[in-house]
Amino acid sequence: MNEPLIPVILGTARPGRRSQAVAEVVLDVMKQRHLATDLIDVADYPMASTAAEEAGTRLDHYRELVAAADGFVIVAPEYNHGYPGELKLLLDSEFAGYGRKPVGIVGVASGRIGGARMIEQLQQVVTALRMIPVLPSVNIANVTEAMNERGEFDVAYLGTALDDMLDEVEWYARQLAVARS
Amino acid sequence: MNEPLIPVILGTARPGRRSQAVAEVVLDVMKQRHLATDLIDVADYPMASTAAEEAGTRLDHYRELVAAADGFVIVAPEYNHGYPGELKLLLDSEFAGYGRKPVGIVGVASGRIGGARMIEQLQQVVTALRMIPVLPSVNIANVTEAMNERGEFDVAYLGTALDDMLDEVEWYARQLAVARS
C-alpha cells in the first residue's frame, strides 16, 4: 500500500490558541516519518449547533477528508476537564467515515495535567464513533514554557512521546487499511 | 429566604430538538412546586468557538442569569456518548458564578439508555466548574414514544424521577443559598 493518510485535527478555534503551534510541530514530525498528512482546522468549519445542514457544503469537504483518511491525530486543549465545544460539533457532524480507524490524541494545557482528563472524555466519544483510541497519548503540560517569543512550539519538549504514539497509530492505520479494503 | 431561583438550561440548539418539549414540561413542574425558574436556551447564545468575546453582550446577560441563580437544571440530549458541543461552548463561557450551586441533569435520547453516558461526562464538567452534581438524574429513553402529534412531551412518562431529582436540587439550593451569603 501507499503511505497511510493520517490528517491532524486541530480541535480549538479560540483566538490565541496555543494548540495551533503544537499541531504544526506534529505535522512536521509526521512528514519526517513520511506519513501522508494534512491539517483539518476546526476553525474552518464554524457551527453554532449540532446540525450538519448549518455548515452546508463545507461539511461535505470534511466528510471527504474523513472518508479518505486511514487514521487521525487530534490536537486539542482541555477546557474544564472536557473537550472544546467546537471540536465536538465537528466530530458529531459525521459518523460512517470514522469506523475502524485509529486515533491518537495530543492534549495541550497551560496547567500541570497536560489535558489528560480531556483525553479520557474524548476517548469515549471516538469509541462511540467507532474509531480506535490509541495509547500512549501525548500530554503537553505547561505549554507556554515550550513556546518561544515568536509563538513557536519546541519539538524537543515532546521527548519520545509523540513518536511512541505515532508508532501505534501508524501500525493500526497500516494493518486496518488493508483489512477494510 | 425567598424561593430559590433555579433556571433550566436547554442544552441543544439542533433544529427539531425534542429536548425543548421536555424542558417546557420541566419548567411547568418546577413552577407547580413554587420554585422560581426561567429558561436559558443555548440557541440564544450562538458561538462558533470557545471565546467569550465572540458572543459579546449576550454573554453578559448569561453571566447575570448564572450569578443570580441558586442552582440549575440542565436538559440535554446525548450525542455519541457525550454532551452537545453548543452546551459546552456556553458552559465554558463562565466560571465564577457557578460555584457551590447544585445542578440536576435530565438526559434525553431516542434510544434505550436515556442519556446516561452524556450525564456522566457532564457531571465531570460541572464538577470542574465547582457546581454540585446532584443525583438522582432523570433518564428519558425512547423520547419519541412520550410525544404526541403536536410535539408535546407527556409529563406522566417521567414517573417520580423528576420530582426525586428536584427534591435534592432544591435541598442544596436552599441550604447553600444561606451559606454562600
Next chain:
Amino acid sequence: MNEPLIPVILGTARPGRRSQAVAEVVLDVMKQRHLATDLIDVADYPMASTAAEEAGTRLDHYRELVAAADGFVIVAPEYNHGYPGELKLLLDSEFAGYGRKPVGIVGVASGRIGGARMIEQLQQVVTALRMIPVLPSVNIANVTEAMNERGEFDVAYLGTALDDMLDEVEWYARQLAVARS
C-alpha cells in the same frame, strides 16, 4: 488461521450474581458461531489487594489465558456507576498480554440503564491496557425480567445486540491475529 480464541471474562464474584447466567448464554452463542471460547471467572482469582504476588500461581494461569487469546468479551454488572472492584483487581494483574486485542463489553443491571455507565468507565481502563474497546456494547437492563425460576437467562432478550457486538469483536480478532504474528 484457526478460529479466533475469545474468552469470556465474568467480572463479578458476588454471591447470587446474575451475570453468571448471562455469561453462560454468551458462551453458548459464541460456540454456535464456531468461535473458540472459554470462561474466565473472576471468582477463581480471589485477591484482596492490587498485588499480583498475592494470588500467586493462579495468576500465572490467568496470564497464560490472556496471552493465548485473540480478543475478549467481558460480562459485568454496574455498581454505583463503576465496575466491580474484583474485576479491576484481576485486570490490573496483567498488562502485556492484552495489547492490540479487541474487547466487547456486556453490561448487566437490575435497573433501566443496563450498565452503560460501567461500560464507559471500563472502556477507559481497557484502552489504558492497550485493548481495543469495540462497539456496539450490549446493555442488559432489568435483567431479572429475563430470568426464569431456574435462574436461566433468556437469550431472546438480547435481540440482535450480542451478535452485532460479536461481529465486530470477531472482525478485529481475525484481522489483528494475523497482524500481531
Next chain:
Amino acid sequence: MNEPLIPVILGTARPGRRSQAVAEVVLDVMKQRHLATDLIDVADYPMASTAAEEAGTRLDHYRELVAAADGFVIVAPEYNHGYPGELKLLLDSEFAGYGRKPVGIVGVASGRIGGARMIEQLQQVVTALRMIPVLPSVNIANVTEAMNERGEFDVAYLGTALDDMLDEVEWYARQLAVARS
C-alpha cells in the same frame, strides 16, 4: 458545632504503597488545621468480592465510621487510568452513610499525570454514592521524588494544593453538618 469529623480513606492495600506516606502527611496537615480526623485503611477491610457479608463485623465498623463522618478525604493511586479494585470494594459496601457529605481526592502517581484520570472516574462513583465531589483535587505526580530514604513524604511538595482542597471540604462539611441535622 464541634469541629467537623473528616476521616482519611487510604485507598490501596498494595504492599509498598506510597500512598500511605502521603496519607500520613494529609492527616498531619488536617490536625494542624484542628480538624477531627482518623485513618480508614482499606487494608483493614480485605474483601475478594463485592459482598458486604464477606467482611462481616469489620464492615459494621466501617459503616459506623462513615455514618459519624461529616466529610472525607480519599488518598489513592491510579492504576491503568482507574481506581484500585480494593477501594471500590470498600466504597461499594455502604451507601446511606455517605449522602450529602463532601469528599476531596488526593491522587498519587509515579508518573507525570498525578492520578488525574483516576480522580475523574472516582468522582463519578462518589457522585453515585450521593457524596459531593469537591475541587480542587490534589495531584501528586512523580511521588518518589518527594520521598526520602526513610519512606517519608515531604509536605512541601504539596505547595498550597492540599490546603486549597481542605478549605473547600471543610466549608461544605460545616454547612451541611448543620443542614443534615
